[in-house]
Amino acid sequence: MSKIEAYKRLIRQYYNDKLQGESLMQFIKYMDDEDFLDAWEQIKLEEQPVNKLGSEMNNQDIFEKITADERIKNQLLELVPLKKPTLIPWRSMAAAALLLVVGIGALIYFFGKSSGSLINEQQLMANNGIESVLPGKDRAQIILENGHRIDLEKIKGDTIIDHGDFEIIKTAAGEISYHIKDGVDPHKLVYNSIVTPRGGEYNLTLPDGTRVWLNASTSLKYPVVFDRSKREVEMYGEAYFDVAKRTEEGKRIPFIIHTGSQSIEVLGTSFNVQNYGKKIITTLVEGKVKLNFKNTTIPDQFLQPNEQATFEHASNQFSIDPIDPFYSIAWKDGNFAFYKTPLVEVMAIIGRWYDVQVEFKSQFEDFQFSGTISKYGDIKKLLKTIELVGGVHFELTGRKIYVKN
The missing domain is CATH 3.55.50.30 (Phage tail protein beta-alpha-beta fold)
Incomplete structure (x- = not known):
């Protein structure tokens, strides 16, 4: 993933109120990086995020209100030391606007309940013996072939974990990817698993370049080095796949997902699959997939974009319906x-x-x-x-x- 894309992911997390604590402070520190401002400008043009405070106040009003607050001023002075801007004028405007957005986040995060503080509310609940209920966040473990577990929440960004034949990389944006070292035998299948708990989610890039977003209570088992003739993974829970196209000697290498009694064979395809026990729901966004059902009389089925397949384990009932994929994949965004x-x-x-x-x-x-x-x-x-x-x-x-x- 490029530096710009990593920054764009962080900015999207911020607009969804996902950055807190150390992550938020690191986000603020990136303001001096021109690549960060490039990413922010691209986000503005591509997605036009909505002002979370509503339209009743314009940017200048909000900026003046925030910078007039001594608590905000002191906090931002600590996080982002003020200095004369070295950017060209349009970048200075972007930095000021970004400071505005970050200032709002700092206000919400760092100060008292009268200003909307989450910290004080949590502390008050804790003092009264009440456990606060917070939304989920990036939280997962990687389970290695030998059973050793890596808690990704405790690994800082920009970290490389060396495991001999391969390296596990955690980027600044928190994404996980693999680097396979030269000379590794492609037929030596070593499996890793990534597991998200309740209240957790994560995304990673598999060794073949396939990107996977995992929802809460999900597990994915995959080889560290994929076989040259086919790529197979096992999944339980819910995940969104953006499958990379791969060929060997001019022939496509199929990508197969085993989930319960259903298998999904894909080419270069984006789709969502959910399997929490009672039924398997497969939603195709683009491309084409073939569904296979073991131990049933259901013939192979093919999905087209904007179609959703539902397979019920207990009754072996199967159906395909036209749908709007938005409702099935909104969770990953x-x-x-x-x-x-x-x-x-x-x-x-x-x-x-x-x-x-x-x-x-x-x-x-x-x-x-x-x-x-x-x-x-x-x-x-x-x-x-x-x-x-x-x-x-x-x-x-x-x-x-x-x-x-």
Whole structure:
């Protein structure tokens, strides 16, 4: 991944309120890097992120309000020492605007509850013996062939971990990739696994260049060096794949994902697959995939873009439906997105991401929810949004959500 792309990922994380603590401070320090400002300008042109404070205040109003606050001024002086700008005028404007955005984040993160502080709220809850419920974050472990575990949350960015035949690289943006050393036997299959817990997610680049985003409660087993004739991985949970095209002597090398009793064979393809036990849902964004079902009478099936396949383990029932992939892949871009989704499924997703238990006190078979909201927000606001639909009420006690009429 290039430096610009790494910076763009950090900026997207910031716009989704995902950067906190040390990550946020490091983000602020990047302001002196011209490549960072290039990445920020590209994000503005490509995605036009929405001002999180609304449209009632313009940038100058917000900037003046923040810089007039002594607490913010002192904090930013510590994090980003003020000096005469060395940038050309348009870059100076970009730096000032970025300082504005970062200042808002610093205000929210570092100071008292009257200013929206998460820290003080958490401290207050802790002092009263109440465990706070926070959204998930980048959290995963890599399990090596010998069983040794690497806790990626504890590994700093820009770190290379040497394991003899290969190196595991954690970039500044927190992504994981592999570097295979010269002379390694391609037929020597050594497997690693990456596992995300409840309340965790991660993304990595496999040795063949395939990019994978893993949602909460997901495991992926893969070889450190792929075979030259085929590429096979095993997955449980939910992941989005952007499969790299590979050929050997002019022939394509298939990429196969085994998940439960279903196998997915792909070319250069982007798709989402979810398998948390009861059913496997495969959503194709682009390209083409072939689905195979072992120990069933279901023939091989082919998916086209904007189609979703659902396979139910217990009944061996299978269906293909046209869909909008947005609702299936929004999670990897920092959002929950639902369209007429049964409440039971909505709460299962929330439970995995916030690592909370959900208990239904009433029956909600006919209750469906539609809407899009950041998955990095406060859980109370999220539950209140669902309540506004009517007919459902939530009670959050510790790490348990009770669902009532």
